[in-house]
Amino acid sequence: MTSKNEHENRILRGKIPMIAAALVVTLGAVALTVLPGCPSTATPGSNQVFMRAISFDPQRISIDAGETVTWINMDLVPHTATSGNPEDGDSGSIFRSRQLSREQRFSHIFDEAGTFRYFCEVHPGMMRDATVVVNEN
Numbered sequence: 001m002t003s004k005n006e007h008e009n010r011i012l013r014g015k016i017p018m019i020a021a022a023l024v025v026t027l028g029a030v031a032l033t034v035l036p037g038c039p040s041t042a043t044p045g046s047n048q049v050f051m052r053a054i055s056f057d058p059q060r061i062s063i064d065a066g067e068t069v070t071w072i073n074m075d076l077v078p079h080t081a082t083s084g085n086p087e088d089g090d091s092g093s094i095f096r097s098r099q100l101s102r103e104q105r106f107s108h109i110f111d112e113a114g115t116f117r118y119f120c121e122v123h124p125g126m127m128r129d130a131t132v133v134v135n136e137n
């Protein structure tokens with residue numbers, strides 16, 4: 001025989017995983033909404049390039065000689081900013097960041113005018129042919 005209390009306890013126990021799952025979903029939604037600096041709404045500042053959604057944003061940036069470009073990783077996966085093309089023997093010879101984790105940044109000063117290609121060593125197929133155009137000033 002089961003008492004009424006035991007029966008109710010069993011029903012409650014069955015519901016706990018569902019309640020816990022609903023709580024996790026709710027807390028996750030709240031965290032995504034209220035976290036400061038939510039990367040989905042931020043826009044890159046001047047002379048900044050975001051690494052976001054496995055791409056460079058903007059893909060092409062134009063600056064004056066002597067200025068600095070700063071890359072900021074907004075993704076959960078690591079990225080690099082590496083000069084050249086993945087196929088080049090000398091890729092990374094002009095600038096090469098370490099692997100940047102989320103919200104880490106890398107800066108490079110461009111002293112010489114010219115057009116500088118770069119890519120991500122972690123995603124050489126998807127993040128490539130990005131360009132820094134440095135104008136004579």
Ligand SMILES: [Cu+2]
Nearest residue numbers: 079120122123
């Ligand atoms: Cu990458």
